[in-house]
Amino acid sequence: MHAQIFRASLRREWQLLRRRPWDVAMISWVPLLSVALIWWIFSNGIPTRLPVGVWDADHSALSRQLVRFLDATPGLQVVARYDDEWQVEQSMRAGRVYGVVEIPREFARDVKRGHAAQVTLLHNAQFSSHSGIIQRDVRTAVGTLSAGIEIVARNKRGEPLRAARLAAEPIRASLANLFNPSLDYLQFLGMALIPALLHIFAMAAGAWSVGTELRDATIGEWRNTAMQGQERASFFAALLGKLSIPFISLSAAGVSGLLAVIIAGGMHPAGSLVFTLLALMAMLALSIALGAVVAAVTRSLRTALSVTGIVTAPAFAFSGAAFPLSAMPARARLWADSLPFTHYLRVQIEQLQMGAPMRYSLPALVWMPAVTLALLLAAACALAKAAQQPDSWGAR
Amino acid sequence: MNRGVFIQAWLDTMKAVVRDKGALLFLVVAPLFYGFFYPWPFSTQVVTRVPVAIVDLDHSSLSRQITRFAQASPRLDVALVTGDERDARQALWKGDIEGYAILPKDLKRNVLRGEAAVVPVEGNGAYLLLNKTVLTGFAEAVGTVSAGIEIKKLQSKGQSARQAADSRSPINTQLVALFNPDEGYGNYAVPAVAIIIIQQTLLMGVALLVGTWAESAVHRAGTHVWLGRIAAFSTFGVFMGLLYLGWIFAVHEYPRAANIGGAVLLLMLFIPAVAALGALAGLVFANRERAIQVLLFTSIPMAFLSGFSWPGEALPYPLQLLRWLIPSTAGIQASLRLNQMGASIADVAGYLGVLAGLAVLAGIALCIKGRAR
Numbered sequence: 122m123h124a125q126i127f128r129a130s131l132r133r134e135w136q137l138l139r140r141r142p143w144d145v146a147m148i149s150w151v152p153l154l155s156v157a158l159i160w161w162i163f164s165n166g167i168p169t170r171l172p173v174g175v176w177d178a179d180h181s182a183l184s185r186q187l188v189r190f191l192d193a194t195p196g197l198q199v200v201a202r203y204d205d206e207w208q209v210e211q212s213m214r215a216g217r218v219y220g221v222v223e224i225p226r227e228f229a230r231d232v233k234r235g236h237a238a239q240v241t242l243l244h245n246a247q248f249s250s251h252s253g254i255i256q257r258d259v260r261t262a263v264g265t266l267s268a269g270i271e272i273v274a275r276n277k278r279g280e281p282l283r284a285a286r287l288a289a290e291p292i293r294a295s296l297a298n299l300f301n302p303s304l305d306y307l308q309f310l311g312m313a314l315i316p317a318l319l320h321i322f323a324m325a326a327g328a329w330s331v332g333t334e335l336r337d338a339t340i341g342e343w344r345n346t347a348m349q350g351q352e353r354a355s356f357f358a359a360l361l362g363k364l365s366i367p368f369i370s371l372s373a374a375g376v377s378g379l380l381a382v383i384i385a386g387g388m389h390p391a392g393s394l395v396f397t398l399l400a401l402m403a404m405l406a407l408s409i410a411l412g413a414v415v416a417a418v419t420r421s422l423r424t425a426l427s428v429t430g431i432v433t434a435p436a437f438a439f440s441g442a443a444f445p446l447s448a449m450p451a452r453a454r455l456w457a458d459s460l461p462f463t464h465y466l467r468v469q470i471e472q473l474q475m476g477a478p479m480r481y482s483l484p485a486l487v488w489m490p491a492v493t494l495a496l497l498l499a500a501a502c503a504l505a506k507a508a509q510q511p512d513s514w515g516a517r
Numbered sequence: 518m519n520r521g522v523f524i525q526a527w528l529d530t531m532k533a534v535v536r537d538k539g540a541l542l543f544l545v546v547a548p549l550f551y552g553f554f555y556p557w558p559f560s561t562q563v564v565t566r567v568p569v570a571i572v573d574l575d576h577s578s579l580s581r582q583i584t585r586f587a588q589a590s591p592r593l594d595v596a597l598v599t600g601d602e603r604d605a606r607q608a609l610w611k612g613d614i615e616g617y618a619i620l621p622k623d624l625k626r627n628v629l630r631g632e633a634a635v636v637p638v639e640g641n642g643a644y645l646l647l648n649k650t651v652l653t654g655f656a657e658a659v660g661t662v663s664a665g666i667e668i669k670k671l672q673s674k675g676q677s678a679r680q681a682a683d684s685r686s687p688i689n690t691q692l693v694a695l696f697n698p699d700e701g702y703g704n705y706a707v708p709a710v711a712i713i714i715i716q717q718t719l720l721m722g723v724a725l726l727v728g729t730w731a732e733s734a735v736h737r738a739g740t741h742v743w744l745g746r747i748a749a750f751s752t753f754g755v756f757m758g759l760l761y762l763g764w765i766f767a768v769h770e771y772p773r774a775a776n777i778g779g780a781v782l783l784l785m786l787f788i789p790a791v792a793a794l795g796a797l798a799g800l801v802f803a804n805r806e807r808a809i810q811v812l813l814f815t816s817i818p819m820a821f822l823s824g825f826s827w828p829g830e831a832l833p834y835p836l837q838l839l840r841w842l843i844p845s846t847a848g849i850q851a852s853l854r855l856n857q858m859g860a861s862i863a864d865v866a867g868y869l870g871v872l873a874g875l876a877v878l879a880g881i882a883l884c885i886k887g888r889a890r
Contacts, residue, residue, distance in 0.1 A: 143802075147810060155814055161833055162821050168831035187688075213695050215864035216854045237683040239691055246697035247772070247857050249705040251828050253649070260690055267688040274684060284631060289685075291666045292583075292634045294618070294659035306827065309643050314817055321814045329810055336806070423539050423725075426809040427547070434816055435555055444559055444702050445615075445647045447567070453558040467612075470643040477610040517539070517729075517805055 122351065123358040130347040130362030134330070138366065144329065148370040152322045156378030159314050160385060163307040167195075171251055173259075174201035174218040176209050181229035187240070187266055191222060194258035213243060220244040220255040232270060307386050309442070312473065313466055315382060316401060317437040319375045320462045323405040324429045326367040327412025331360070331500065332422030338514035340507060356501040356508070364409055364497075371409070372402045383473075391476030397469055400482070403489040404465040408433070410496035411461070417503035421516045436462040461489070519741050526738070526745025527752075533726065534753065539805070543722030544753040551714045552765040555707065560769070562701030567650045570597035570605040570617035577625035583636070583662050587618070592654030609641065616640035616651035618659070628666060646702065696858050697772055704771050708857050709825035711761050712787075712848045717816050719754045719788065720795040724808030727799025736800065740884045747792050747880065754788035762856055774859030782862060783855055786872040787848045793879035794844065800886050823849040847871040 138145050175191065177184045192199045201218055203209045209221045223241040231238040242259045244252040268289055275285035334340045347359040376398050383390065390397070411432070416425035437443065439457040446457055457463050468485045471477040507513060534540045571587060573580045588595045596614055599605060605617040618638045627634040638655040640648040664685060671681035697704045727746075730736035738746075762780045766773050798808050821827045822840040829837060840846045851868035854860035862869070 143804075143807065143811075151811075152814075155818065158818050159821075161836065162818065162827065164833060165831045168828040171828055171830055214854075214858050214860050216850070216858060216860065232687050235680065235683055235687075237687060237689060239689045241691045241693060243693050243695045245858070246694040246700045247705060247708075247853055248825065248828075249697070249700070249702070250826055252694070252700075254828075256692060263688055263690045267686055270687040271684065274687070287631055287633055288667065288670065290663060291628050291631075291670075292624070292636060292659055292663040294636045294638050294656045309645060310827070313643075314821070318814050318817055321817075325810050325813055329806075332806075422806050423809070426806060426813070427542065430547075430809070430813055431550075431554070434813060435551075437817065438555065438706075439558055441644060443645065443706070445564055445567070445644060447647075448561050448564045449558045450560055453560070457558060470641075471610065474643045475610060475641065481610045 123355060125349070126347050126351075126355055126358040127362040127365075129349060130343070130359040131365055133343065133346050134363045134366050147322065147329070148326050148367045149374060152319060152371060152374040153378055155318050155322075156315050156374070156382065159311050159318065160307070160382045163311040166305040166307050166386075168250070168254055168306075169195050170198040171196055171220075171255060172200040172218045173197050173255060174203055174209065174212055174221040175199050176203040176205075176221060176223045178226045179224050179228040183229035183232060183266075184224045187222075187224060187262065190262040190266055191259065194262050196254040196258040197262075209243065213245060216245070216248075219248055219251040220259070222259060235274075305386070307382070308388060308474070311382065311386075312379075312388075312469070313440070313442040314437065315379055316375070316404065316465060316469060317440070317462060319371065319378075319401070319405060320408050320436055320465075321429070321433040323367075323371050323408035324412040324433045325426060326371060327364060327409035327414075328416045328422065328425035328429050329412070330363055330367055330409075330416075331413040331504070332416035332425045335416065335420050335507065335514055336422040336517065338511070340504070340514060341511065344508050356504040357498060360413065360497055360501050360504065364413060368402075368406055368409055371405050375401050375405055388473070390473045392472035392482075393479065394473070396479065396482060396486070397472045400465060400468045400472075400485055400489070403486055403493070404461060407461050407489050407493045407496070410493045410500065414496045414500040414503065417500040417507065420507050420513050423517060432460065433462070436460050439463060440466045442466060461492075464489075522739070522741040523745040523748070526742040527749045530746045530749030531752065534722075534749065537726055537729070540722050540726040543718050543725060543809075544750075545757070547718045547722075548715060548757045548761070551718070552711070552761060555710060555714065556703055556769050559701075559703030559706060562699070562703050564646050564650045564702075565591055566594040567592060567616070567647055567654070568594045568596040568614045569651055569654070570599060570608055570614045571595055572599055572602045572605050572617055572619045574600065574622045575620050575624040576600070579625040579628060579662070580620040583618075583620060583658060586658035586661055587655060590654045590658055592650050593658075605639075609639075615644065615647045616655075618655045703769065706826070707769065708766065708771055709823065709849045709853060710820060711765070712852050713816050713820055713823075713845050715754065715758055715761060716787075716791050716819075716845045716848065717812060719750070719757075719791050720798065721809050721812055722753075723750045723792055723795030724799040724802065724812070725805055727796045728802050728808055729799075729805040731800055731803035732805060736887055737889045738887060739889050743796075743884050743887060744880070747789055747796065747883075750792035750795070751788045754792055755784050758784040758788060762852075766856070772857050774856060776855045776859060776861070779855040779860075779862045779865070780852075783848070783851050783865075783869065783872075786869055786876060787844055787851075790844045790872050790876035790879060793876060793883050797879055797883050797886065800883070819843055819845050822846060825849050825853065841871050842875070844872060844875055847875075 175188050191197055212218050221243045228238050244255050246252045271289050272285045276282055334343050415428045419425055440463045468482045471482050571584050587593050597608055608614045618636055624634050636659050640651040642648050667685050668681040694700055802808050823846045847868040851865040854865050
């Protein structure tokens with residue numbers, strides 16, 4: 122009996138979708154296209170050649186060498202020269218360059234006399250990631266020049282070159298990123314944004330699928346078609362049948378999208394890829410059920426979509442990927458920890474990047490389906506109630 | 518006569534918005550709500566005391582010294598000192614720590630003999646800001662100890678402390694953040710995303726109302742009526758924009774440059790462009806709720822196309838051009854310069870030109886598509 126209801130409801134949804142190309146688009150090619158767009162945005166992996174300016178007040182061979190070093194780093198390109206403070210200020214304020222390196226007068230003479238010289242980098246932290254890259258590369262260029270001078274000086278004092286090189290830096294911290302060796306943005310940012318987008322599509326799909334029945338006042342017709350006049354109507358089976366189409370379609374889009382980006386980006390998952398994809402499907406199912414329950418309870422498609430916007434659109438900001446959970450205020454942390462996306466992302470990072478053993482990620486694959494089931498049951502109850510109150514149908 | 522039609526349409530549309538709960542929600546309530554909800558997680562601004570581990574395989578006075586320096590770092594919180602890397606890895610998987618440094622065996626011996634000594638630092642590249650904090654914290658701790666050793670050695674060869682310091686590091690870099698000087702995360706993210714929030718809520722609200730009209734085919738009108746409608750939608754949008762730039766930014770204490778004239782001019786171009794595009798979307802969808810469903814996902818790609826976080830210079834060339842079709846791209850670039858950096862109107866003329874062009878194009882398309890039959 123439940124199987125019949127499931128099948129009848131699925132068949133009805135299929136027929137509805139065949140008449141509504143926009144509805145199909147929002148669970149198939151639009152999500153795929155958005156994944157492709159994210160991949161395209163980050164396809165360069167690492168930003169290079171950011172425009173910076175130089176104010177060289179020394180005009181010495183050494184200062185020109187430093188400018189060449191700066192221009193040779195991958196992250197920078199020297200696009201402007203300045204002669205005074207006012208030009209520097211103007212150029213930074215107008216945002217024509219993201220940073221300016223100032224080389225003081227007497228720079229070469231100080232170095233020759235064995236005094237420490239100082240160059241100043243003015244950077245624009247309003248553009249935080251630009252500024253991070255520029256700081257790193259300016260430090261590298263200056264450090265390279267500085268170490269070269271020190272080693273030459275030591276060499277002149279009679280130390281052999283190799284010994285001088287080691288003495289110049291007795292202990293070196295080698296900064297490896299355990300799970301993202303080149304700090305490729307596609308790997309940490311792109312890979313977190315893709316499921317964040319799918320999460321939005323999934324909850325919107327659940328809200329849309331159930332919400333349109335209430336908006337168009339077709340919930341009674343849905344009940345009659347699915348239940349076929351049976352007395353003890355079960356909206357649970359009808360809901361499963363209805364939502365299985367967006368679930369299958371979005372899972373196919375999500376799994377193929379994530380796989381394509383992993384392959385195109387040449388990534389090597391450290392842990393279990395299969396587990397990650399299963400977790401992604403569980404997250405999508407949960408998101409669809411969440412959209413469905415909000416639509417069933419509020420009986421308004423518009424309200425359900427607004428709630429979808431509140432829960433899913435800022436989910437990435439709350440997920441810890443950009444700003445750490447541990448640094449958030451306590452109540453914001455509480456909200457972040459109650460969002461399904463936060464937990465899914467942790468699993469994805471554990472499996473794809475940290476190579477954590479399965480036992481750390483396994484609980485998510487148990488509680489996510491359990492929560493999904495609970496949400497669907499709640500939605501079925503709310504729908505059964507709504508179906509008996511025709512006055513409440515058709516709210517916009 | 519025409520002016521009368523324009524004013525009448527303006528007033529009628531204002532009334533229509535106030536009477537429609539959905540439109541009012543998106544045009545007034547949602548921007549206010551997001552103005553406090555989105556900045557909420559970032560209100561602490563900076564990341565400090567990130568939990569880390571130290572894997573000490575040397576057990577020497579030197580490895581203990583590095584541990585002490587790491588413990589003293591404001592960036593790090595040494596939660597675990599262990600002699601086994603497996604412990605550190607497990608703590609990392611559990612989420613108890615976010616990175617660790619390995620002080621290798623024979624570290625002190627190698628340093629005393631003048632041989633290469635390397636301290637590997639393992640951070641979790643997946644969590645960007647944590648990773649950066651861990652790497653910087655350990656690099657500073659190790660660098661300080663390393664410099665101390667070198668200066669001691671130079672002094673032992675007869676240099677004075679000052680000389681030793683100078684010859685150890687002949688050229689130094691001084692870093693000065695000219696804008697967002699305390700380098701807070703909220704200061705950087707929210708002023709840019711605010712423009713996206715203003716754009717998206719306005720797009721959805723306008724498309725919802727115009728889509729509702731289009732459902733029952735009452736949307737068709739002449740040019741003056743459409744201009745009046747855009748003026749009405751823009752009234753709400755400009756008001757919300759001023760609320761953000763003037764009040765919400767101040768409440769959150771974000772860096773603000775008081776270029777009021779520039780901010781108003783920016784809104785006068787940005788908001789009508791967005792409102793016209795929203796009305797156009799409403800005509801295309803011809804459905805009350807469709808715009809919300811379709812536009813929900815777009816804020817994320819728009820944010821990363823705008824060039825405030827992921828550098829525009831790093832985008833593939835076709836996207837570098839196409840992104841200017843979205844008002845938020847020029848809107849964010851101009852707003853950060855005017856409102857956070859204190860640029861002059863002349864400095865952002867190019868961005869304002871893009872917005873004016875978008876407003877005119879969208880307006881013409883709207884009047885043609887929605888013209889009276």
